[in-house]
Amino acid sequence: MLHRILVRSVLLALAVLALAGAMSTLDYNWNWHVVWQYRELFLTGFVNTVLVSCGAIALGLCIGMAGGLARVSQNIWLREAATLYVWCFRGTPLLTQIYIFYFCFAVVVRVDNPFLTGMAVLAFFSGAYITEMVRAGIESIPEGQWEAARSTGLTHAQTLRHVVFPQAVRRIIPPVTGQFVSLIKDSSLLSVIAVRELTKGAEIVNAATYKTFEAYLPLALFYLALTYPLSxxxxxxxxxxNYQSVARGPSAAKPQGAAQ
Known part of the structure; x- marks a missing residue:
């Protein structure tokens, strides 16, 4: 563990030194006081990014779970509706969806709040990916689990709820957590509809001071601070x-060998 941390620290230090050396060749008047001068704007953007991301994560997880269960449902209406939802949201760019939600759907439902609109579109976008993760996790459970549960008298829904889904959740958690990391980074696109998140704050600082590096380098550090813990x-x-799966394998195999 310590060895890995040391190697990463050395590589990071070398990358910083290389970046500093490259920037030192630029004819640029550095002024890091700008970051402190606009600290409230950066902090407000950081807080708004956290809030919109957390709201979208919670809502997207609910949508994704419902969509994933619908994708493996025996009801053809639910199954096809979930398939159409995934096809639409995964097949179009997030930026396009933001514009459609803000300039079309939000106007129709009379919601003049970029923050709520941005949260909703991020939730539906990430929910489409989580839907497929849930579906893949459920379908990865061996068919023998379904057959064994049905042989005890359980219905399809009971088998899914009590036998298959608890096992699938263990396989779903890592990719879903990774999707949350992507969602935090995708929240930067909400700046196009004037949501005061981190990227919008950096754009305002850059427009007011013309200090591009001082505006966007702290932006990258803020996003790293948000995404690294989740990564x-x-x-x-x-x-x-993976460790639990490997540890469980030999123990499951021993009784079979003894029975033979």
């Missing part, structure tokens, strides 16, 4: 699940 959590979850 590390995803990695740890994957390792833990």
């Amino acid at each position: 590390a959590l995803t990695y740890r979850l994957e390792k833990r699940i």
Whole structure:
């Protein structure tokens, strides 16, 4: 663990030194006081990014779970509706969806709030991907699990609820957590509809001071501060699940060998 941290620290230091060396060749008047001068704008953007991302994550998870269950439903109406939803939201760019939600849907339902509109479109966009993750997780469970549960008298819905879905959740968690990381980065596109998140704040600072580097380098650091913990959590979850799967394999195989 310490060895890995040391190697990463050295590589990061080398990257910073290389970047600093490249920038030192530029004829540019640095002024990092700009960051402190507009600190409230950066902090407000950071808080708004966290709020819109958390709201979209919670709503997107609900949509994705419902959509994933609908995708494996025996009801053809639910199954085809979920398939159409996934096809529409995964087949179009997020930026296009933001414009459609803000300039079309929000006007129809009379919601003049860019923050809520941005949260909704991020939720539906990420929900489409989570839907496919849930579907893939459920379908990855061996067919023998379904047959064994049905042989005990359980219905399709009961088998899904009590036997298959609990096992699928363990396989779904890592990719879903990774999707949350992508969602935080995708929230930067909400600046096009004037949501005061991090990217919009950096754009305002750049427009007011013409200090491009001082405006956007802190922006990158803020996003790293938000996404790195989730990325590390995803990695740890994957390792833990893989370790438990390997540890469970031999123990499950021993009784079979003894029976033979």
